[in-house]
Amino acid sequence: MEYGAKSLVIGLDLGGTNSVFGVVDSQGEIIATTSIKTQAYPSVDQYIMESVKAIKQIAEQVGGMEKIRAMGIGAPCGNYYKGTIEHAANLVWAKGIVPLANMFVNELGIPVVVTNDAKAAAMGEMKYGVAVGMNNFVELTLGTGVGSGIVANGQLIYGFDGFAGELGHMIVEPGGRPCGCGRKGCLETYCSATGAVRTAIAMLEESPEATSLRDIATDKLTSYEVYKAAMAGDTMAQEVFKQTGRRIGIACANIATFLSPEAFIFFGGLAQAGELLLRPIEEAYNENVLSLYKGKARFLMSGLDGAKAAILGASAIAWDLK
Amino acid sequence: MEYGAKSLVIGLDLGGTNSVFGVVDSQGEIIATTSIKTQAYPSVDQYIMESVKAIKQIAEQVGGMEKIRAMGIGAPCGNYYKGTIEHAANLVWAKGIVPLANMFVNELGIPVVVTNDAKAAAMGEMKYGVAVGMNNFVELTLGTGVGSGIVANGQLIYGFDGFAGELGHMIVEPGGRPCGCGRKGCLETYCSATGAVRTAIAMLEESPEATSLRDIATDKLTSYEVYKAAMAGDTMAQEVFKQTGRRIGIACANIATFLSPEAFIFFGGLAQAGELLLRPIEEAYNENVLSLYKGKARFLMSGLDGAKAAILGASAIAWDLK
Known part of the structure; x- marks a missing residue:
């Protein structure tokens, strides 16, 4: 060609x-x-x-x-x-x-x-993915950490110093889990792939409930293992996704007061859980968001091929x- | 002419x-x-x-x-x-x-x-006030409620439906004070002029401390009365501004993860308290914000004539x- x-x-x-x-x-x-x-x-x-x-x-x-x-x-x-x-x-x-x-x-x-x-x-999402034609949306990347890209009026928000869009470091739980950034309770300590694993480990320690997650050494536990267990019907693994999703949904309800986006788009390892994560996100969002925004935003998985x-x-x- | x-x-x-x-x-x-x-x-x-x-x-x-x-x-x-x-x-x-x-x-x-x-x-701030020449800033209006105007890339953020920028309804205290919006713990329940008065009334009820605020019937108490008492040296009244300012500063630390603004600008009745409010805002902001943003944003009073x-x-x- x-x-x-x-x-x-x-x-x-x-x-x-x-x-x-x-x-x-x-x-x-x-x-x-x-x-x-x-x-x-x-x-x-x-x-x-x-x-x-x-x-x-x-x-x-x-x-x-x-x-x-x-x-x-x-x-x-x-x-x-x-x-x-x-x-x-x-x-x-x-x-x-x-x-x-x-x-x-x-x-x-x-x-x-x-x-x-x-x-x-x-x-990439706006140019080639599910955000084609959108002018106001938030992309959250749920990997080792939580990253974000925010588009308003059809443009990326860079802030005055180029470092806007660190939503992974919104504090969602004052005094909560220690974060790599040196503070406590950041969104990514709960809602990254790593954060979901921390949630799973905390549940394993706190609950005597039978779960296939106990078959894996905690230092070998990954969000993918939790996902597989959840898909196989493991109740505790499903609860991990439910709690993680609800945290994200509540954070999105606060983000809405800023941007009122057309969509929240999720990308990265943890986002591949799809409906398992998106359903509790959307549910918690609509339960917690200001009524003005209720039912308006869409919750989508990235349309970009991960690789x-x-x-x-x-x-x-x-x-x-x- | x-x-x-x-x-x-x-x-x-x-x-x-x-x-x-x-x-x-x-x-x-x-x-x-x-x-x-x-x-x-x-x-x-x-x-x-x-x-x-x-x-x-x-x-x-x-x-x-x-x-x-x-x-x-x-x-x-x-x-x-x-x-x-x-x-x-x-x-x-x-x-x-x-x-x-x-x-x-x-x-x-x-x-x-x-x-x-x-x-x-x-x-108005960007055209005629202290934000002339700024492309990324947040204006918070602290009146009966808390309103906000957010400018990114030199443009107001309206969101996809025109209703972006309701930062007064960020939830800063899950399960906190009831808000007019039907939810609990919204920023404006603590940091509007009305919210500051609620804080004063709560302090009066909880503490036996001597204060000139007790000379005013609680249903007559206004943020201006609290301001006057604070300026006259009343410790409890000063504490009201300190707590209110710290709440705003912590909220601004979360807002920074979104926009990384050049400045936070405060307008409206409560903002007229000036340094009494700005100092605890800036202090709490720099204590709580992600280190990437520390010491960067300015905290300003509106440059617009209130009337x-x-x-x-x-x-x-x-x-x-x-």
């Missing part, structure tokens, strides 16, 4: 383990892809050099760099305004503030933009660049 | 008692004003007829209707998208859904837009109309 000049974008899903590059067309098809190990390079210069090689290689497959309009990067601690990643504790070569976008611009000669993975997911979502999301923020 | 064609806007502050009209220039000066009694008319048609008379009269003072570009209305339950006021329980002629903007358009032949008073205040603010706010939403 022949592509027009500047008719394609590159998405880079910069994760702690792999950096996955994809050339994406306007329909959201990934037409060429490759990856490198994120942490195999001791310095950011070497990381950039290897990345540029990888990018040029996939660009060749689609007719060369002149087909590429821009690049979007979804990265931990990515700052959209500055094009930096800032204090990304998990990346060996990224101590302090790394001007990632500018470094790529210098090598590639195309516009490059950075944001965090959850904001990228929301943009491709991060690249699509990163690519989505690149389309509007000039 | 001679004004150019379409160089002025009209602001209408539609309150439960008075409807105040002002002709406003681009500098935020109210150059002509008049008012009518909001509820003196049994039907919306009669209200519109009297309003149109009032508008034409002040327009004459500045050179006629051809000088007027558009009109903005700040009204309870105003819906920006539809130009309606919806279920405004306090207005005798406004049962159900009233297409207020269209009714004025038909009579005046200029664009007319409606929003609620708190959103109008935020627009003119509602008209200026209403007029501010009219400038961008075509």
Whole structure:
């Protein structure tokens, strides 16, 4: 297939383990892809050099760099305004503030933009997923932590410093579970995949109830194991999803007072539980929300293919660049 | 003074008692004003007829209707998208859904837009007040209730249905004080002027402490009386502001995870307490907020003259109309 000049974008899903590059067309098809190990390079210069090689290689497959309009990067601690990643504790070569976008611009000669993975997911959703045509929605990514991307008036909210949208750190239970952020009771301590497992472990300790969850060592327990048990009819495992969903629903009721979104969209490992999670979310939302909002918002699973979502999301923020 | 064609806007502050009209220039000066009694008319048609008379009269003072570009209305339950006021329980002629903007358009032949008073205040702040040049901020109006106007990316957030920005109904204390909305623990039950008085009354009941607040019958107690006592050195009255401020600060810490605003701006009766309220707000905010946001946001009193603010706010939403 022949592509027009500047008719394609590159998405880079910069994760702690792999950096996955994809050339994406306007329909959201990934037409060429490759990856490198994120942490195999001791310095950011070497990381950039290897990345540029990888990018040029996939660009060749689609007719060369002149087909590429821009690049979007979804990265931990990515700052959209500055094009930096800032204090990304998990990346060996990224101590302090790394001007990632500018470094790529210098090598590639195309516009490059950075944001965090959850904001990228929301943009991907709006460009290629279930949020096509929506101007006001909230995407919550329920993985190891809880991330969020918030779209209002058809635009991502970045806040004045680029760091808006950390809904995983709304405090939903003052004095509650300790959070990695150093505070207590953050949404993600209850409603991430990890948080759901904490709930399961707490239930196992507090209740003598028979449950297949006891067949798994607690340090081996994952949200996927809890999901499988729930689907097989295990009452305690179902209760874990019910409590987790209700917490999310109540948090969404507070989020509604801010945005009154058309939809809440759930992405990530835990969200794959589908109705098991969505039903208690919606129920708790409508029980707790201001009557003005009752029954209005939709609760949806992401429409992005999990494996491709991060690249699509990163690519989505690149389309509007000039 | 001679004004150019379409160089002025009209602001209408539609309150439960008075409807105040002002002709406003681009500098935020109210150059002509008049008012009518909001509820003196049994039907919306009669209200519109009297309003149109009032508008034409002040327009004459500045050179006629051809000088007027558009009109903005700040009204309870105003819906920006539809130009309606919806279920405004306090207005005798406004049962159900009233297409207020269209009714004025038909009579005046200029664009007319409606929003609620708190959103109008935020627009006024951005156009004429302390938020000039800010693109991301939250305005909280602390009056009988708590209203809010949220600006992200330089635009007011209306949400998908026009009813975003009801931060007064964030639940800050699950199972807490009963709210007029039928739920419990909403921010406004603690942090409106009325909420601060409820806090004072609760303290008077719970503590034997000597305080000048006991000299006032509880049904006569107002936030202004508490303010005067606090300024005169009354410890309990000061504690009321401290607790109220801390509640607001903790709520703002949660709001930050959404928007990461440049500033929180406070407007309305209770906000006039100034530092007495702002200091505990800022203190509790920085103690409770995610470290990423610590020390970044500013806490400001509105820069709008209280008496003119509602008209200026209403007029501010009219400038961008075509």
